[in-house]
Amino acid sequence: MRKEFEVESHKLANSIDDARKRSILLFVSYITGSVMLVYGILHLFNHNHLLLLILFGCSAVFYGNVLFYHLTRRLNEACEFESILVGTFVLALVYQGGHENTALYWVFPFPAILFGLLGVRKALVMNIILLILLSVMLYVPGFIEAQYADAEKSRFLVSLSLVIIVSLINDFFRERSHMAMSQVQQSREKQANTDVLTRLVNRRFITVSLPKYLNQNPENFLPLAVIMCDLDHFKKLNDSYGHECGDLALKHVAQLFLDHLRQQDIACRSGGEEFLFLLPLCGVMDALHVAEKIRAALVETEFSYQGQPIPLTASFGVSLCKVSNGLDEAIKVADLKMYEAKQAGRNCVR
Template structure:
């Protein structure tokens, strides 16, 4: 319940990397292939022109579907299959004056960028195996390649694949480690060191962005603020270590007394705040009352005796991200109404 829904900037960057690779193949590479296809119509190389133009149109169709659906994984997989088919057909036909082999070298790097290290390696090695069979059995292809040309091509392809795999594998590992480091730093920045709950910084900085990005996950959302009654007397009578123990015990009660999706934070001093997604005001009041009763019934070990400690609660409901600040202010106002009403109550 005090788990931080961390922002995922690293994942967004990786998504953009794949999307830009996909768009490069779909737009830039397709445009180049299309231009060569048109040119070969005038050269009366009909089969080569059909291969180039149809491949370019297939690449463009895939990117259009991606823009309509936003499904990056499917689009990258489809593009990789289209690229592989284009390479196979081009090598089968031979290209312009049997130059098809020269056009194959960039595509393993593209496959790694689209699919990642493991799937990219599987597809690249499978494609290279098929190409090796084409070149091993010349009768399978229209093009006629020289034996010394084919052996050097396969060796070069395997080299490109190995270098591409190493690059993609360690890029991915670096990406995961940086993501983990970012999460650790963000968790540390947004965690109260005494209680282990979220802190005021998270409420002020990160929560508003989370609400804006995913409003359907939160609203309507009830905000509850509570303040431990007469907490100064605990510090004065039993010392600050005892007061810290009370704060940790209250934090644990809030953890166990709220739902997994609720966000619980220490707002400052002896004041706490928690957010209950998809909760209307009446339900929020009932849950706050239940927590008030649990807290009032709990015996805190202070010195050699057990004492009961109470808290006052203020409740308000938020319906949109723009109302978060005013809702917190309303919950705080209701909290002080509870204090003026005699404490140990919910308002």
């Protein structure tokens, strides 16, 4: 379960980047589609059929792609197809030359757009392919319909290369910054939800972070067994041996708990010598068995301080959470049962 929370945190961090890609996709689709449509209408009667085909065709396909996104919400597929459209449009425009041979001037925004849509690696590959194809188109005699001056060709390719390099540098460090900030955020969240001494999750995780996941994905948790655990006579241990011994005892039992729980289970230090275990997709009988197994292991596993063996026992209370908004009540029930175990003589499960 801890891995699932890390995955959810990573998804949350990536949502900002998805919003950026979505904004670029919508902007490029609507603006490019509209500009091509307007230019197509303006040149409707100039009898340049290839130019009209490029303008109206690109407009229709850009609008079609954004419609595909709105209907399916498949952002990555829409961005990849948009990138293919951009590359095709650039090649077709340079091939035909555009109005009054101005096609080369329209190419410069598109390398940055590709980086925005695809990310650094894919965009770099596509930009390099486009640069190679454009070089071939410009310098192989008779390859394209348009005619460009030699000086214009060389200056265009150098300028386009510079735009690609600058876009690469910008997006490379933007991605690095995004990853670093995501890691910092995850680290802060982990620190805020982790008990410093035992490295178990703390009460904040149970009261603040867990309910969100429980409400979003109840099928991954319910029924959720709840076990409250309180170390017996822990104040006496601190008074007799000192707080250093008490801290070592807490670390000892925390590791023992982890050794006897499943990977998907959660062990929490809820305060002082109290611990809380959450067992997803687990019934009451299985939870009672787990609590008894931990109780017995605590008795049988030796703990010593400065060479002196110190017996450790604990009292347990078990309850069951059946609905996503019932965790607080289940914890209260488990807490009451734990106190019943204390009153029954300690070192037992209720």
